[in-house]
Amino acid sequence: MAYDAAKDEFDAKLPEPVRGLVALAFVRLSAWEGSAVTRNEASKCVRKAFQTITPGNLSAQLPWLGWAEIELAGEKPIPAAIAFESMRDELYTQSVNAFEAGEDDADLAGGMLGLAGGVLPTWHTARPGCFLATMLGDARLTRESSRVRELGRLLDVVRYTRQLAVDEHVLPLYADKSEGVKWGVRSAMFDLRQPGDATSFSLMLMAETMRSIGVIAPAEAAPAKAP
Numbered sequence: 001m002a003y004d005a006a007k008d009e010f011d012a013k014l015p016e017p018v019r020g021l022v023a024l025a026f027v028r029l030s031a032w033e034g035s036a037v038t039r040n041e042a043s044k045c046v047r048k049a050f051q052t053i054t055p056g057n058l059s060a061q062l063p064w065l066g067w068a069e070i071e072l073a074g075e076k077p078i079p080a081a082i083a084f085e086s087m088r089d090e091l092y093t094q095s096v097n098a099f100e101a102g103e104d105d106a107d108l109a110g111g112m113l114g115l116a117g118g119v120l121p122t123w124h125t126a127r128p129g130c131f132l133a134t135m136l137g138d139a140r141l142t143r144e145s146s147r148v149r150e151l152g153r154l155l156d157v158v159r160y161t162r163q164l165a166v167d168e169h170v171l172p173l174y175a176d177k178s179e180g181v182k183w184g185v186r187s188a189m190f191d192l193r194q195p196g197d198a199t200s201f202s203l204m205l206m207a208e209t210m211r212s213i214g215v216i217a218p219a220e221a222a223p224a225k226a227p
Contacts, residue, residue, distance in 0.1 A: 005041040008048055016054060020065030023049040027068045046072055050080065058087045059115070063131035063204070070138065078140050088135060091128055092153050096121060096160075107189050110160030122188040123164055123198035129157040129205045137212025151213070158209055161202045164189065 002022045003010050010019055023046045029035045030042035046068050053061060069080050078084070091112055098109035111121020118124065132154055135141040142150050164186045166174070173192060174181050184194035185202045 003045045003048070005037075005044055008044055010048065010052065016052065016057070017060045019049040019052065020061035020063075020068065024064045024068040024071070027071050031071075043072060050083075058083060059091055059128045062128040063134065063208075066131035066134065070134065073140075078138075081141055084131075084135060084141055088132060088150075091132070095125075095156065098156050098159075107163060108160070110156035110158070112157075118188075120188065120190070121160065122191070123161070123185055123195065123202065125157060126161050126185075126198070126201035126205045129154070129161065130201060130208050132157065133205055133208035133212050136209070154209060158205065161185070161205055164198070164202070166194070 001011065002014050002018075003026065010022070014022070023042075026037055026042040026045040029037040030039045046065070049061065049065055049068070058065075066084060069078055069084075073079070094114055095110060095112045096105060096108045101109045108121050110125070112125040112128070113119065113121060115122065115124040115127070132150075136147070136150050136154055166182055166184050166186060168182075170186075171177050171182055181194070185198040187193045187195055187198060
């Protein structure tokens, strides 16, 4: 099992970044009526995920661990709120500033540096970006007084991610110009490959952004009964 609640430990072979995904799965399973996973076990899994994070590496667990923490808290205060706010500021410190980027780096504006072992921004910007978008719409993580500033910072991330999408201007660079290629998300400005995760996380980033600014309705609650 990926997480053993009795021993309160993750499988030693489970990569650290995946623990947040397991934590989210436990939280959602615990919300189902008749599920074998209890709310206490889900809470233990989330807390263990936080405890075992390599210092300074919280962003590698996003968006999964962030969503797990929010869903576990329900309407109550979010225990890791301060850690998330600090992480948000650090992530934006690592991003290419739109005003400071020169002509050569203008295409990279909004992208985050140093994610997933890379030096230049790549599609991995969308991973933490998904949770940054969620944070914008949660008053426990974004105060009303700072909402405009956070929206501005998030839109830089959205702009960068949108620029990775293969539109009519980029499509001529591909040998295959079918509809299956158009609007897929590239690995980076300098890499035409389209990993499935790049498109998936980019779509989630856009959806979370629209939810947080009220363009679309919030996600529905978990099913009442386990399948």
